[in-house]
Amino acid sequence: MLIMRNYIFCAIILTVTLSTVLADEHWHYPTPGSNGVIDEAEHWGGKCDTGKRQSPVDLTYEASVKGAYAPFSFRNYVNPIRKAKITNTGHSIQINNNDNNVLIVGGGLPGTYVLDQLHFHWGSEHTIQAIRYGLELHIVHHDTRFANIQEASNIHNGIAVLGILFHVSAHPNPDLEIILNSAEPIKGNVSGQAPLVEKVSPYRLLPNDTTTYFRYDGSLTTPGCGEAVIWTVFTHSLPISLDQVERFKTIKTEDGHELLVNFRSLQPLNARALVYVTPGEDPVDNSAIKSSAISFTILMIVSAIFQHFLL
Numbered sequence: 001m002l003i004m005r006n007y008i009f010c011a012i013i014l015t016v017t018l019s020t021v022l023a024d025e026h027w028h029y030p031t032p033g034s035n036g037v038i039d040e041a042e043h044w045g046g047k048c049d050t051g052k053r054q055s056p057v058d059l060t061y062e063a064s065v066k067g068a069y070a071p072f073s074f075r076n077y078v079n080p081i082r083k084a085k086i087t088n089t090g091h092s093i094q095i096n097n098n099d100n101n102v103l104i105v106g107g108g109l110p111g112t113y114v115l116d117q118l119h120f121h122w123g124s125e126h127t128i129q130a131i132r133y134g135l136e137l138h139i140v141h142h143d144t145r146f147a148n149i150q151e152a153s154n155i156h157n158g159i160a161v162l163g164i165l166f167h168v169s170a171h172p173n174p175d176l177e178i179i180l181n182s183a184e185p186i187k188g189n190v191s192g193q194a195p196l197v198e199k200v201s202p203y204r205l206l207p208n209d210t211t212t213y214f215r216y217d218g219s220l221t222t223p224g225c226g227e228a229v230i231w232t233v234f235t236h237s238l239p240i241s242l243d244q245v246e247r248f249k250t251i252k253t254e255d256g257h258e259l260l261v262n263f264r265s266l267q268p269l270n271a272r273a274l275v276y277v278t279p280g281e282d283p284v285d286n287s288a289i290k291s292s293a294i295s296f297t298i299l300m301i302v303s304a305i306f307q308h309f310l311l
């Protein structure tokens with residue numbers, strides 16, 4: 001009887017595990033209607049449906065509070081990604097990084113984060129003041145306290161993602177051109193890999209100004225939507241040509257359809273703080289300077305009163 005019970009227990013565990021794995025692999029983005037609008041919800045299950053700290057969100061100045069953090073430090077970001085290959089995941093195109101020395105620190109992050117991978121969403125997942133951009137790059141990192149991103153993916157602050165927005169421009173983006181050309185052989189081949197045709201360094205994909213951004217605590221934007229992500233979305237965007245946007249749309253899914261869009265719908269902010277970080281404020285605690293300024297002001301008032309009575 002005990003053995004039987006153990007068998008049933010194992011069978012249940014196996015079924016649950018398999019269905020989780022299958023759910024993770026076989027999810028899809030809703031297809032836009034002929035008017036270009038998506039009116040179907042994702043229904044990805046689990047945390048994606050029940051979480052209260054989900055991503056992406058609309059980033060608005062009205063909903064945000066002012067922040068000031070130390071500058072970001074991008075360590076070894078200028079180095080080209082070593083032995084870089086591009087993969088068609090069926091949900092995006094992705095470049096993995098295997099160099100543990102490519103790190104970000106600062107920018108108000110609570111630790112040191114190592115670069116895992118870069119992938120793209122067309123159009124952007126985050127919007128700024130309800131405006132959607134042509135493309136959003138996600139540079140995904142995990143806290144070096146964890147062995148890998150899987151371990152970090154359900155721990156608060158375990159993952160740090162940089163979101164870089166691309167606005168449609170008359171000028172093609174040369175770095176995106178390398179990535180799109182590299183993806184050409186694998187665009188119809190899910191799980192297929194191809195080497196990058198030229199070198200790409202993550203630094204080239206950052207905006208010139210990395211001091212102005214939105215910061216909030218959110219989630220992965222794909223199943224299982226783990227609420228582990230410290231989000232940084234820079235407000236300064238990079239250019240992409242309309243032709244390049246159209247080329248991203250020719251990447252194919254596992255059922256052979258073109259992946260016309262791969263952004264998740266906007267999620268409610270709920271009770272979360274949305275921080276708008278701009279330079280011009282001393283990120284170092286300046287309360288000491290302030291208290292000495294107040295003392296000086298009081299001294300001036302007192303001396304003015306004395307002078308008044310003496311005259």
Ligand SMILES: [Zn+2]
Nearest residue numbers: 119121138221
């Ligand atoms: Zn993403």
